[in-house]
Amino acid sequence: MTYIEKLQALRDLMTAQNIDAYIIPAADPHISEYLPAHYKAIPFASGFTGSAGTLVITQNFAGLWTDSRYFSQAETQLKGTGYELVKLIVPHTPEYIDWLPGVLSKGATVSFNHQLITVALAIDIKNKLEQQEIAVKDVDFISTVWTDRVGLPAEQAYLINEEAAGLSISAKIEQVRAVLAQNGAEYHLISSLDDVAWLFNLRGKDVDYNPVALAFALITPEEVKLFIDEQKLSQSDKEILKEQGVNLYPYQDVAGALTQLPEYTRIFIDPKRTSFGLYQLLPKEAKIISGINPSTYLKGLKNQTEISHIRKAMLQDGVALTRFFKWLEDHLGKEKITEWSAAEKLATYRAEQASFVGLSFNTISGYNANGALPHYTVTAESDQEITGDGLFLVDSGGQYHYGTTDITRVMPVGNCTARQADDYTLVLKGLIEGSKLIFPTGTKGYQIDSICRNPLWEHAINFGHGTGHGIGFFLNVHEGPQSINPANLDIPFKPGMVTSIEPGIYRPEKHGVRIENLVLCVPHGSSEFGDFLAFETLTLCFIDTTLINKSLLTPDQLTWLNQYNQQVFDQLQPLLSTEESEWLKAKCYPI
Template identity: 75%
Template sequence: MTFVAKLQALRTLMAEQKIDAYIITAADPHISEYLPAHYKAIPFFSGFTGSAGTLVITKDFAGLWTDSRYFTQAEPQLQGSGYELVKLKVPHTPEYIEWLSEVMPENATVAFNYQLISVALALEIQAGLEKQHIQIVDADLIGPLWSDRPALPTEKAFLIAEKDAGLSISAKLEQVKAQLKTVGAQSHLISSLDDIAWLFNIRGKDVDYNPVALSFALITLQEAKLFIDAAKLADNDINTLKQQGVTLYPYAAINDALKELPSDSAVFIDFKRNCFGLYQLLPATIKVISGINPSTHLKSLKNETEINHIRKAMVQDGVAMTRFFKWMEERLGEEQITEWSAAEKLAAFRAEQPGFAGLSFNTIAGFNANGALPHYSVSLESSLEIQPEGLFLVDSGGQYLYGTTDITRVMPMSNYSAQQADDYTLVLKGLIEGSKLVFPEGTKGYQIDSICRKPLWEHSINFGHGTGHGIGFFLNVHEGPQNISPANVDVPFKPGMVTSIEPGIYRPGSHGVRIENLVLCVNHGSSVFGNFLSFETLTLCYIDTRIVNKALLEAGQLSWLNAYNNRVFDQLQPHLSAEEASWLKAKCQPI
C-alpha cells in the first residue's frame, strides 16, 4: 500500500468507528525514546523517520507535528504521502491539542491507542478538549492495517555482575522501597525500560541503541515483581534474581497485576513514563501518587564503580576516535569518502575496542550544509561525498559493557571560511565556559545553560536544542532527570551526575558546528557561602585547534583548551601505536 492508500484506509476505519480525529504518537507501552520496529507506526503510515513527531488525521486533513530539528528532513519524506508538515513553535509541546479544539465541532470524538501514549499526555489532551465537550476514546487503528507488522523482539537479556554495577539488586530495591514509604505509597509501577534495567541490573537487545529488555515492574513494600519473557534469561540469571528477592511473571501479566492491587492502597506512578492504558486498569478507588520514578533519581547518581568503568569506556572511545580522524586525514583525497562510509568506518573502529556492545545512537555525520541539521540522519542513498573544503560534523557514541559515550567533533577541511572559523571558536567558548564552571549546590540546568550560551548570545547567535542531557551507565544515551536547557527543569545538579555539554551554531544551507564532551558533576569545595560543585570532563578526544580564531578566546579559555588536549594525549598515548601517538601529539600541541 502507498502512504496515500494507508491514509485512506485509516479514514475508512475512522468513519466506521465514528472517530472524527485520530492521533498517532511516536511511542510504545514503555514510552521509550527509541522504539522496537513493532511500534514504528509513524514511518509506516507517513514515511517520516525522525524520532520526534505526532500524526493527527481528520476526515479532511492529515498533519505531522514536529520541531525544527526535523523540518528539513520531514518535507521531502512527507512529499506525496498525504500528510502536511506542521511546524511546532515550541519543541516537545503538543500544539495539536489547541488545533483540535479549534477545528473539531462540539461533541466530536478524538481517538488514540491508550497503550501508546503517556498518562501525562493523555490527561493533557483530555483537559484541552473537554471545554469543547470533545470525547476521547481508546482505539487501535494501527494493527488492523499493518499486515506485515514486525513481531515484538525476542532477543536474549542478561544480568551485569554486582561487582560491575557497584550495587546489588536487593540494595537498589530497598532504596526504592524507602522512597515509597516516604511518599506514603504501598506499590510502584515502572514501565520505563532503562529504570527497570538499572533497578534489576539487567541489560538486553530489544531496542536499537538502548541495551534494554521489554519488561514491566511492580514494586510493593513486601515484594518485587518483574514482568518479562523468562525465555530471554539464562537459568543462572533467573536464580540470581530470585535470590535477590525478585519474582518473575510473564510480560503480559502486568494487566492482571494492576487490576488486583488493593483498592484502598496508594500506588506511585510516573505520569510521563507510563502509558495511559495501564493507568486505566487501576482500581477506581486506589489512590494515585504521581512523580518522577525514584529509580530515575537514583541511577543518575553514578557510584564509584560505575564512574571508574565510565572512565575506562572514555579511553576506549578516545582511541577509536583518534584512529578515525587519523584515517580521515590520511585517506581524504586518496579515496572517495562519503558521510555514510565515514560513519561506517567510525563504527568499525569502535567495534575493535574491548567490551564494545553497539552504537549508543545513529551516528550523525554531516558535511557542510548537512551539518546544519542537528539530527541529520545519513543514508546510503543521500550520502554526500566529503570534499576538502568546509566542515565535517560527527556526533556519535558507543555502548560498552562498562559505559556509554556520546561525543561531537567538527573536522575542518583544508579550506574553510572565516565565518566557519568564528562559529567554531564561539561554540568552543561555550563548551569551555560550561566545562570550567564552579557553581553553588542547588544550581539547576537552566542556570548552567545560559552560561554556555553567553559567548554566542554576545554575537546575537543562538541554537534551538538543549545544551546537555544526562547519560546512562551502559544504558540510554539520553537520561534524566537532569538536563542543561532553557526549560525550567526543577532538578539540581548533584555529584555523580554525568551530563553532556554540547552548544552549537547552525547556518542552514551552509554549515553546522557542535562540540560535545561528557562531564561528571563533582564536589568542588566549601566556604562560608556554602558547598560548591564543578565538572570533571570525562570525554577523551582532541579538539582540533587548526580552525580556532585565537583572537576570540580569553586567556583562561585558551589555557583550558591546551590543558585539555594535553590530558587527552597523556591518557590515550599508552593505548596507541607509536605512529598513532606521534600523530595525536601533533594534534594536541598547545596554541
C-alpha cells in the same frame, strides 16, 4: 500499500467508527524514546523516521507535528505521503491539542491508543478537549492497517554482575523502597525500560542502541514482580533474580496484576513515563502518588564503581576516535570518502575495542549543509562525498560493558571561511564556559544553559536544541533526571551526574558546528557561602585547533583548551602505536 493508501485506510476506519481525529504518537507502552520495530507506527504510516513527532489525522487534513531538529528531514520524507509538516513553535509540546478544537465541531470524537500516550499527556488532552465538548476514545487503528507488522522483539537478555554495577539488585530495591516509604506509597509501577534495567541490573537488545529488554516491574509490600518473557533469561540469571527477592511473571500479565491490586492501595507512578492505558487499570479508589520514578534519581547519581568503569569506556572510545580521525586525515583526497563510509569506518574502530557492545545511537555524519541538520541521518540518497572545502560534523557514541559514550567533533576539510572559523570558535567558547563552571549546590540546568549560550548570544546567535542531557551507565544515551536546557526544570545538579555539554551553530544549507563532551558533576569545596560543585570532563578526544580564531578566546579559555588537549594526549598515548601517538601529539600541541 503506499502512504496515501495507508492514510485512506485509516480514514475509512475513522469513518466507520465515527472518529473525527486520530492521534498517532511516537511511543510504545513503555513511553520509550527509541522504539522496537513493532511500535514504529509513524514511519509505517508516513515515512517520517525522526525520533520525535506526532501524527494527527482528520478527514480533511493529516499533519506531522515535530520540532526544528527535523524540519528539513520531515519536508523531504513527507513529500507525496498526504501528510504535511506542522512546525512546533515550542519543542516537545503537544501543540496539536490547541489546534484540534479549532477544526472540530462540538460533539466530535478524538481517538488514540491509550497504551501509547503518557498519563500526563492523556489527561491534558482529555481536559482540554472535553471542555470544548469533544469526546476522547481509546482506539488502535494502526494494528488493523499494519497487516505485515513485525512481532515483539525476542532477543536474549542478561544480568550484569554486582562488580560491574556497584550495587546488588536487592540493595537497589531497598533504595527504591526507602523513597516510596518517604512518599507514603505501598506499591510502585515501573514501565520505563531504562529504569527497569537499572533496578534489576538487567540488559538486553530489544531496542536499537539502548541495551534494554521489554519488561515492567511492580513493587508491592510483599514482593517485587518483574514482568518479562522468561525465555529471554538464562537459568542462572533466573536463579540470581530469585535469590535477590525478585519473582518473574509473563510480560503480558502486568495488566492483570494492576486490576487485582487492593482497592484503597497507595501507588507511586511517574505520570510522564507510564501509559494512560495501564493507569486506567488501577483501582478507582487507589491513591495515586505522582512523581519522577525514584530509580530515575538513583540511576542518575553514578556510584564510584560506575564512574571508574565509565573512565575505562572513555579511554577505549578515545582510542577509537583517534584512529578514526587519523585515518580520515590520511585518506581524504586519496580515496573517495563519504558521510556513510566515514560513519562505517568509525563504527569499525569502535568495534575493535575489547568491551564494545554496539553504537549508542545512529551516527550523525554530516558534511557542510548536512551538518546544519542537528539530527541528520545519512541515507543512500543524501550521502555526500567529503571533498573540497568545508566542515565535517560527526556526532557518535558507543555502548561498552563499561559505560555509554556520546561525543561530537567538527573537522575542517580543505580551506574554510572566516565565518566557519568564528562559528567553530564561538561554539567552543560555549563548551569551555560550561565545562569550567564552578557553581553552588542547588544550581539547575537552565541556569547552566544560559552560561553556555552566552558566548553565542553576544553575537546574536542561538540554537534550537538543549545544551545537555544525562547519560546512562551502559544504558540509554539520553536519561534524566537532569538536563541543561532553557526549560525551567526544578532538578538541581548533584555529584555523580554525568551530562553532555553540546552547544551548536547551524546555518541552513551551509554548515553546522557542534562540539560535545561528557562531564561528571563533582564536589568543588565549601566556603562561608556554602558548598560548591564543578564539572570534570570525561570525554577523551582532541579538539581540533586549526580552525580556531584565537582573538575570540580569552586567556582562561585558551588555557582550558590547551590543558584539555594535553590531558587527552597523556591518557591515550600509552594505548596508541608510536605513529598514532606522534600524530595525536601534533593535534594536541598547545596554541
